[in-house]
Amino acid sequence: MTQDTEQSPKLKGYTFGTEAVAKSPIGLEEWEKLKKSALFSEEDTVYLRLSYEVLADQVESLLKIWRGIIFDHPHLRAYDEDPKTGEVDRDYAQSVGKRFGQWVLDTARAQFDQAWLDYQYEIGLRHHRSKKNKTDGGHTLEHIRARDLIAFTAAIVVPMKPFLAAKGHLPAIVDRMYDAWWKAVILQVTLWSQPYIRDGDF
Numbered sequence: 001m002t003q004d005t006e007q008s009p010k011l012k013g014y015t016f017g018t019e020a021v022a023k024s025p026i027g028l029e030e031w032e033k034l035k036k037s038a039l040f041s042e043e044d045t046v047y048l049r050l051s052y053e054v055l056a057d058q059v060e061s062l063l064k065i066w067r068g069i070i071f072d073h074p075h076l077r078a079y080d081e082d083p084k085t086g087e088v089d090r091d092y093a094q095s096v097g098k099r100f101g102q103w104v105l106d107t108a109r110a111q112f113d114q115a116w117l118d119y120q121y122e123i124g125l126r127h128h129r130s131k132k133n134k135t136d137g138g139h140t141l142e143h144i145r146a147r148d149l150i151a152f153t154a155a156i157v158v159p160m161k162p163f164l165a166a167k168g169h170l171p172a173i174v175d176r177m178y179d180a181w182w183k184a185v186i187l188q189v190t191l192w193s194q195p196y197i198r199d200g201d202f
């Protein structure tokens with residue numbers, strides 16, 4: 001393992017499992033129902049966990065691809081730029097990138113308990129104007145539009161297939177890991193969208 005939750009208090013701004021994390025309004029009972037809405041089963045948990053060892057040494061390459069997609073598109077790159085100067089806030093982008101790498105491992109670990117639900121709420125807030133820039137003292141656009149957050153689900157998952165196949169698993173097993181990742185990312189973005197939705201409508 002390259003990065004582990006237990007070893008990560010040193011990861012700047014990674015507050016998973018601490019008192020600093022916002023409390024999710026979603027509890028475990030509601031989470032069980034939400035998983036069913038996405039046809040996410042125990043089998044998906046097994047395939048996500050299988051993907052852990054497959055992806056653990058490929059996180060940097062994945063980050064490079066995702067970063068590339070963001071930097072190729074000015075409307076996405078703007079979220080990492082200081083709107084006054086048009087310059088990318090490099091320190092900010094670097095800190096966020098490290099936590100993004102940790103997120104790959106946390107998703108693959110698939111320990112979806114209340115602490116994890118709370119951190120999903122926190123991640124949603126960090127994309128929203130409620131908390132964007134706050135964790136790293138960033139000087140970038142203050143808010144990520146819900147439509148970009150949601151649509152980027154495709155940009156996250158589509159490039160993953162060759163990475164999931166890289167350790168020689170049978171194509172049918174790779175497909176199962178891929179499906180588990182799709183569902184897991186859709187579920188997380190669903191949880192992250194809560195701060196964007198009118199009270200009582202989530």
Ligand code: HEM
Nearest residue numbers: 076079096099100103123126132133135148149152153156
């Ligand atoms: C499925 C879609 C997305 C995923 C999986 C994702 C993943 C993440 C993760 C894991 C973090 C770090 C959370 C933490 O602090 O621990 C993060 C933060 C961030 N993401 Fe995303 N993200 C998505 C969509 C987007 C989009 C579309 C953009 C804009 C290009 C974006 C830009 C950012 C920025 C700027 C932060 C830092 C926010 C802050 O704390 O100031 N993300 N994202």
